[in-house]
Amino acid sequence: MTRLITTTALALTLAAGTAYAESHSNGAKMEQNLENAGENLENAGENAAQATENAAENAAVATQNAADDAARAIDDAATSTASAVDGMTENDTNMIRARDILGGTIYSANSQDGVAEFQTVTYDSVGEDWDKIGEIEDIVLSSDGKIQGVVAEIGGFLGLGDKHVFLEMDSVKLVPVDDASISLVVGFSEEQLENMKDVDEAFWE
Structure with a gap:
């Protein structure tokens, strides 16, 4: 009878140890999963911030290019108009009234x-x-x-x-x-x- 109790107690101790080990392992996995999720979230935030910064830079470049193109068009139009006016004031024979x-x-x-x-x-x-x-x-x-x-x-x-x-x-x-x-x-x-x-x-x- 004493041996049966001892054997049972040993079995319970082993079962408890195994359960604790499994519980500890699951807890470690959960903790690792949480850490991974946190890193992924942080990376996503950094990527979003970088994308926003890139979009802002691209928009600024596009706006500057558009402004430069408009300025060139205005300069060309002014040059063409000035040329026509100069032609009239200088009696350009290619211009007829x-x-x-x-x-x-x-x-x-x-x-x-x-x-x-x-x-x-x-x-x-x-x-x-x-x-x-x-x-x-x-x-x-x-x-x-x-x-x-x-x-x-x-x-x-x-x-x-x-x-x-x-x-x-x-x-x-x-x-x-x-x-x-x-x-x-x-x-x-x-x-x-x-x-x-x-x-x-x-x-x-």
Whole structure:
């Protein structure tokens, strides 16, 4: 009986020791897990802070680049405007005012048959054999400010019997007459111009 009790007590002691060991091991694992979780949380916080800092730096760089681009665009526009103004004040021959064209004479390089290859011919002065066939009545611009063509007053006498036709810019050429006026030359014959459709004045009014 004494041996049975002793054996039982020993078994209980071993069981208790094993349970304690397992409990201690589980506690150590839990403590390690908590430490790992804490480290992961700390790392996540550091990563978030770094990402925020990087985003702020990138945004600052992008803003600076945009500001630099805008400044360059303004400088370019100012330079272009200044160049145009300088050209006008220095009588740049590449710039023409509307008043130098309006009322100018329109010539036909060949009023009988026209000029078949008009686009390939260059004129730098009024030809002696050109025929005066009309005057520049108006200049037509598109809504974005680009010159589309001119309205030509053809034929007639003292404003009677004349007609107005629209000539696109690729069908006319500017010819300097002197330092103050510009004429137009066309490759159309007088008959071809007379057969063109009249400008609908009501459209412009």
